[in-house]
Amino acid sequence: MSEYLVTGGAGYVGSVVAAHLLAAGHAVTVLDDLSTGHRDGVPDGARFIEGRVQDAARWLDGSYDAVLHFAAFSQVGESVARPDAYWRNNVGGTTELLAAMRDAGVRTLVFSSTAATYGEPATVPVTEDAPTAPTNPYGATKLAVDHMISGECAAHGLAAVSLRYFNVAGAHGSHGERHTPESHLIPLVLQVARGERAAISVYGDDYPTPDGTCVRDYIHVADLAEAHLLALDAARPGEHLICNLGNGNGFSVHEVIDTVRKVTGHPVPHVVAPRRGGDPAVLVASAERARDHLGWRPTRTDLAHIVADAWEFARRADDA
Numbered sequence: 001m002s003e004y005l006v007t008g009g010a011g012y013v014g015s016v017v018a019a020h021l022l023a024a025g026h027a028v029t030v031l032d033d034l035s036t037g038h039r040d041g042v043p044d045g046a047r048f049i050e051g052r053v054q055d056a057a058r059w060l061d062g063s064y065d066a067v068l069h070f071a072a073f074s075q076v077g078e079s080v081a082r083p084d085a086y087w088r089n090n091v092g093g094t095t096e097l098l099a100a101m102r103d104a105g106v107r108t109l110v111f112s113s114t115a116a117t118y119g120e121p122a123t124v125p126v127t128e129d130a131p132t133a134p135t136n137p138y139g140a141t142k143l144a145v146d147h148m149i150s151g152e153c154a155a156h157g158l159a160a161v162s163l164r165y166f167n168v169a170g171a172h173g174s175h176g177e178r179h180t181p182e183s184h185l186i187p188l189v190l191q192v193a194r195g196e197r198a199a200i201s202v203y204g205d206d207y208p209t210p211d212g213t214c215v216r217d218y219i220h221v222a223d224l225a226e227a228h229l230l231a232l233d234a235a236r237p238g239e240h241l242i243c244n245l246g247n248g249n250g251f252s253v254h255e256v257i258d259t260v261r262k263v264t265g266h267p268v269p270h271v272v273a274p275r276r277g278g279d280p281a282v283l284v285a286s287a288e289r290a291r292d293h294l295g296w297r298p299t300r301t302d303l304a305h306i307v308a309d310a311w312e313f314a315r316r317a318d319d320a
Contacts, residue, residue: 001027002026002027002065002232003029004026004064004065005059005066006018006028006031006046006070007031007032007067007069007097008031008032008069008071009030009032009037009042009046010034010048011038012041012179013070013165013168014071014112015041016175016221016222017070018030018046019043019172019173019175019225020225020229021068022045028046029048029049030047031049031053032049032051033053036073036074038178053096054097056096057099057100060104062104064104064106065108066106066108066232067109067110068109068228069097069109071093071097072112072141073089074114075181076136076183077183078138079136083137086137086138090138090141090145091144091148094145094148098152098158102158108159108160109149109159109161110162110228110231111146111161111163112163113145113164113242114138114139115166115285116135116138116139117134117164118131118134119133119134119135120133120278124283124284125248125286126244126285127244127288128164128244128286128289146242149240153238154240159238160235161232161241161243162241162242162243163227163228163231163245164242166217166247166283167185167217168218168219168224170186170220170222170307170309171309171310171312171313172222172225172309175313176221176314177310185216186256186260186307187310187314188200189256189260190311190314192260193311194266199268199270199271200268200269200270200271201270201271201273202253202257202270202271203279204273204275205254208281209252209281209282210252211254211255212254214279215251215252215282215284216251217248217249217250217283217285218247218256218303218306219245219246219247219298220300223299223301226296227290230294230296241293243289244285245285245290246287247285247301248286249284250283250284256307257270259304260307262304263308
């Protein structure tokens with residue numbers, strides 16, 4: 001049995017990863033300041049510390065085998081309005097975390113990165129060798145952290161894996177998306193099905209795609225979690241491995257809406273709105289490196305499965 005510190009483990013992805021670690025027989029401590037996470041999202045069996053990642057040195061000691069780092073602000077629009085907060089939290093917080101890990105002798109890190117580091121890629125599917133040109137402060141801060149980690153590996157022998165997510169969706173039992181405000185497509189469309197929103201806005205229907213709407217790569221959060229456990233085994237001292245996580249195929253906005261209609265049995269009105277700046281027509285991952293280096297293969301790739309799990313979580317929240 002190993003012992004892991006999961007920063008941001010009360011949030012969406014962090015809580016699912018913590019649950020998978022516990023199910024695999026490991027000891028888990030969740031560190032979260034609950035600024036965006038939820039106390040009831042911490043899985044049963046995990047030790048919980050309410051605190052900031054900037055203060056990790058107060059709790060981090062040599063008893064931990066690794067850190068899995070999810071503690072970051074992650075709203076693109078907010079990052080444009082409040083870039084200082086994103087640099088202070090995402091970059092400043094990770095700076096303090098890396099120093100605390102170095103001082104405590106904890107030499108393995110798995111980092112929650114993002115496809116936003118690539119900006120608007122010129123070719124798809126997107127490989128890890130694609131140019132990184134983030135179009136917003138959120139992506140820029142995540143890219144800065146990736147550079148920091150590379151330096152830590154080279155200078156101090158850290159073993160690290162950065163996992164660049166594309167569109168995470170779905171739910172795992174009692175752990176699902178609860179963002180405020182919500183900005184992700186599937187939960188927004190489910191809000192329409194639940195009567196919480198009158199219609200879903202489709203930002204542009206004249207893209208060079210089969211139905212004119214943007215195409216995105218959706219990955220089930222449980223598949224994503226499994227990649228993190230594999231990354232712990234793949235981390236090597238002095239090396240920083242960066243892997244994209246996605247299904248390798250995409251679904252359009254219209255396909256998502258139609259799938260929600262079928263899964264929920266509810267009508268989902270939509271309205272066409274102007275395109276948003278910075279929205280690529282197609283954003284799909286190449287996950288070959290994750291397959292080759294981690295041995296990771298997503299198994300929950302059916303869009304209806306992803307939507308059904310998210311819908312079940314939303315209904316469970318209604319009943320709570």
